[in-house]
Amino acid sequence: MKSGDQGALAELYDRYSSVVYAVALRILGDAGAAEDVLQEVFLQLWRNPAAFDAARGSLGAWLAVISRNRAIDFLRRRRPETDIEDVVLSVAPDLAGDADRSRAAEKVRGVLGAMPSLQRSALEMAYFEGLSHSEIASKTGEPLGTIKTRIRAGLMTLRKAFQT
Amino acid sequence: MSGHEQFADDLALYAVDALEGQERSNLEQHLATCAACKRELEQLRGDTALLALSTLGPKPPQRARKRLLDAVASEASRISPVPLRAAPKDESRSRSWWGWLGWAATAAVIVFAVSLGKENYELKQDLRMASSILSQRTADLEQARSVANALTNPEGQHFTLVAMKTPPQPQGKAIYVRNRSSLIFLANNMPSLPSQKMYELWLIPMQGAPVPAGLFKPDAHGSATVINPPLPAGLEAKAFAITVENEAGASTPTMPIMMMGAGE
Numbered sequence: 001m002k003s004g005d006q007g008a009l010a011e012l013y014d015r016y017s018s019v020v021y022a023v024a025l026r027i028l029g030d031a032g033a034a035e036d037v038l039q040e041v042f043l044q045l046w047r048n049p050a051a052f053d054a055a056r057g058s059l060g061a062w063l064a065v066i067s068r069n070r071a072i073d074f075l076r077r078r079r080p081e082t083d084i085e086d087v088v089l090s091v092a093p094d095l096a097g098d099a100d101r102s103r104a105a106e107k108v109r110g111v112l113g114a115m116p117s118l119q120r121s122a123l124e125m126a127y128f129e130g131l132s133h134s135e136i137a138s139k140t141g142e143p144l145g146t147i148k149t150r151i152r153a154g155l156m157t158l159r160k161a162f163q164t
Numbered sequence: 165m166s167g168h169e170q171f172a173d174d175l176a177l178y179a180v181d182a183l184e185g186q187e188r189s190n191l192e193q194h195l196a197t198c199a200a201c202k203r204e205l206e207q208l209r210g211d212t213a214l215l216a217l218s219t220l221g222p223k224p225p226q227r228a229r230k231r232l233l234d235a236v237a238s239e240a241s242r243i244s245p246v247p248l249r250a251a252p253k254d255e256s257r258s259r260s261w262w263g264w265l266g267w268a269a270t271a272a273v274i275v276f277a278v279s280l281g282k283e284n285y286e287l288k289q290d291l292r293m294a295s296s297i298l299s300q301r302t303a304d305l306e307q308a309r310s311v312a313n314a315l316t317n318p319e320g321q322h323f324t325l326v327a328m329k330t331p332p333q334p335q336g337k338a339i340y341v342r343n344r345s346s347l348i349f350l351a352n353n354m355p356s357l358p359s360q361k362m363y364e365l366w367l368i369p370m371q372g373a374p375v376p377a378g379l380f381k382p383d384a385h386g387s388a389t390v391i392n393p394p395l396p397a398g399l400e401a402k403a404f405a406i407t408v409e410n411e412a413g414a415s416t417p418t419m420p421i422m423m424m425g426a427g428e
Contacts, residue, residue, distance in 0.1 A: 014229075015350070017229070018221075026219040050392055052391055061216070068215075068216045126177070126180040132183070155179070158211050162214060
C-alpha cells in the first residue's frame with residue numbers, strides 16, 4: 001500500500017477511533033483488550049478497504065459494528081465468526097463528530113430507558129454480551145419465542161425513533 | 165418483506181448473532197434466495213449500529229495511534245499483505261483427503277496443541293490485564309502531575325479563545341491512488357442540503373469529461389466520507405470537484421461547481 005493510504009488511514013483513525021474503542025470497551029470492560037480490538041479493526045480496514053461498500057451505510061456505523069463483532073469474538077474467546085466483507089448495513093447515521101455522537105447516544109439511551117425493562121435487557125444481553133437466544137432464555141427462565149419477540153420489538157422501537 | 169413474516173423474529177436474532185442451530189441454517193438457506201429478507205437483514209443491522217454508536221467512553225490512549233501506524237508501516241514494507249479471513253464455517257469437506265489413520269494421529273496432535281494453546285492464551289490474558297491496569301494507573305498519575313504543574317507554573321502563558329466571526333469554511337480532502345482506483349474523501353463544515361439534494365464528487369481526468377466519484381450527504385456536524393466509490397481503472401486525475409445534484413446523482417455535473425481542488 002502506498003504512503004498516501006497510510007495518511008488516509010491516520011485521518012480515518014482520528015475520526016473514528018473513539019467510536020471503535022468505546023464499543024470495544026463497553027463490551028470487554030478492559031482497556032488493554034479494547035485497545036487490541038481497536039488495532040485489529042483498523043488493521044483490517046487497511047488490509048482490505050474494499051470490504052467496506054460505500055454504497056451501503058456509513059463508515060462510522062460499519063466500523064462500530066465490526067468493533068462490536070470482534071469484541072464479542074474476543075469476549076467469548078472464539079475465532080472471528082464473520083468476514084468483514086459480510087457485514088452490510090443499510091444506511092445508518094455516520095456520526096463522525098463527537099457532538100453528534102453524544103446527541104445520538106443520548107437519544108438511544110432515552111429510547112432504551114423508555115423500553116420495558118425485560119425487552120431492553122434481552123436486547124443488551126444479545127448485543128453487548130453476545131448471548132444466544134437460548135442462553136438468554138435459560139438465564140431469564142422465559143420461553144424462546146418470548147426472547148425472539150422482545151429482541152425484534154426492541155430493534156423496531158430503535159428504528160422508529162430514528163425515522164421520525 | 166411481505167409473505168416472509170415467519171422469518172421476521174429470526175432475522176432480528178440473526179442480526180445480533182443470537183440465532184443458532186437448525187433455525188440459523190434454515191434462515192441462511194432462505195437468505196441465499198430471498199432479496200427482500202436480505203434487505204430487511206441489512207436494515208436490522210443498521211438498527212443494531214445505533215446501539216453500537218450509542219456507547220460513549222474515554223478516548224483511546226495516544227499510544228494506540230502510534231502502535232497502529234507502526235504496524236501499518238511495518239506491514240507496508242513486506243511484499244504482499246494477506247487479508248485476515250474468518251474461520252471457514254465448514255472445513256469437513258476439505259479434510260476428506262486425509263487417510264483415516266493420518267486423521268486420527270493429526271486429531272490427537274491438534275487436541276494436545278489446542279489444550280496447550282488455550283492454557284497459554286489464558287495465562288497471557290491474565291498477564292496482559294494486570295499490566296494494562298498497572299500502565300493505566302501510571303498514566304493517570306502522570307496526567308494528574310502534568311495538570312497540577314501546568315496550573316501552578318508561574319511561567320505558564322494563558323490564552324483565551326473566542327468564536328471567530330466568519331463561519332468555518334467547507335473543506336474537502338481527497339486521497340486518490342490511481343493504479344488501485346482507490347479513493348478516500350473526507351469533508352468538513354459542509355453546508356446542509358434540502359432533503360431531495362445530494363453532493364456529488366467528480367473526478368476530473370486529464371482528458372475527457374468529469375467522472376462521477378460518489379454521492380454524499382453531510383451529517384449534522386457537516387462531516388462526510390466517501391470511500392472507494394466505483395471508478396474506471398487507472399484513470400489519471402487532474403482535479404476533484406463537488407456539485408449539488410438531485411438525490412439519484414447525475415452523469416454530468418450541474419453548474420455551478422461548488423468546490424474544486426487540483427492534485428498537490
